[in-house]
Amino acid sequence: MTPATPSTERARRASATIPRVLAVLVVLGAAALGAVSVPSCANPVQDQAIAALGGELSGVPPGPFHRPGQPCVVCHSENGTTKLQMVLGGTVFADLTSFKGVTDVDVVFTDSIGQTMTTTTNCVGNFYISSNSWSPKFPLAVEVRFPVFNMDGTEQMQSDGNGGMKLVQKVKAMGSVISRDGSCADCHKLTGRAPRTDASGTIIGYESTGWIYCNAVGDTNYFPDNSLTCPGKPPPFTGGTSSTTGASSSSSTSATSSSASSTSSTGAGG
Ligand code: HEC
Ligand code: HEC
Secondary structure (H helix, E strand, C coil), rough: CCCCCCHHCCCHHHHHCCCCHHHHHHHHHHHHHHCCCCCCCCCHHHHHHHHCCCCCCCCCCCCCCCCCCCCHHHHCCCCCCCCCCEEEECEEECCCCCCCCCCCCEEEECCCCCCCCEEEECCCCEEECHHHHHHHCCCCCCCEEEECCCCCEEEEEEEEECCCCECCCCEECCCCCCCCCCCCCCCCCCCCCCCCEECCCCCECCCCCCCCCCCCCCCCCCCCCCCCCCCCCCCCCCCCCCCCCCCHHHHHHHEEECCHHCCCCCCCCC
């Protein structure tokens, strides 16, 4: 994972997010139990949706690093097949042209009564919030706050105004709200922004909003390559599109100082 950065920012984040230790315990637990999957209660639509997602990537057992880019909540819900139930789950990738996962991205939710909850991505870019740890009131606003790396692999830091340093984070916010769908990938699909055309070849729309990514075209943010140390693997890249048709993307990215106060997690538990 990323080199430990001695900063109050890290400490703050460690306390404000779902402890990663828990995720590790969860993996061990899954391994110990042989990852039994419980058959779902009769819901043919759900069953079909789950079947359509296919099997696991070889070498990646079910756990926090599996199925990046997939709609987590389809399986991890009351009607799904798993013990772990999620209210929200998804994956953050580096850019529009790869499925490189980005670690240490804060995914910050604000619900309709002003409660906020922050969770952090792991090395394949996955994050989730279990149903036990938060019961948000939909609709939700969401934004991703990602670290910024120099070419030499160091993370950009800035003054915290108190004589210390903190990480620079860039923020990308979703302009619309999540009205009830906890799986980002139901809208943010791995098929990317490939144009959909009618019989005459005229573009009539786009296949999806595309996957969630940090770097817009032309951004220089050198996310480290986690592939040797990460227990998960990115989904096979099917040559999605890097088309710039997601036009608004670069303009909605703004550097901020990640004012620490706004990320405090007031959700119950966590
Ligand atoms: C196709 C169904 C499916 C999808 C999609 C899916 N999972 Fe899972 N996941 C499972 C199954 C089955 C298990 C086995 C353990 C269980 O029953 O919870 C599991 C286990 C886990 C566990 C360990 C839970 C435990 O109690 O041991 C985590 C964490 C997890 N998944 C995270 C995710 C995330 C994050 C996503 C989305 C990026 C995701 N999963 C997508 C089916 C799925
Ligand atoms: C109901 C469909 C839907 C769901 C579910 C959804 N999104 Fe979005 N998202 C969109 C659409 C459409 C856009 C582009 C327009 C906008 O910003 O509203 C978008 C934009 C974004 C952007 C800004 C992208 C940019 O280029 O500036 C981020 C970040 C984002 N979503 C994150 C998430 C996360 C994280 C989740 C899951 C927790 C999620 N979204 C769930 C539809 C969805």
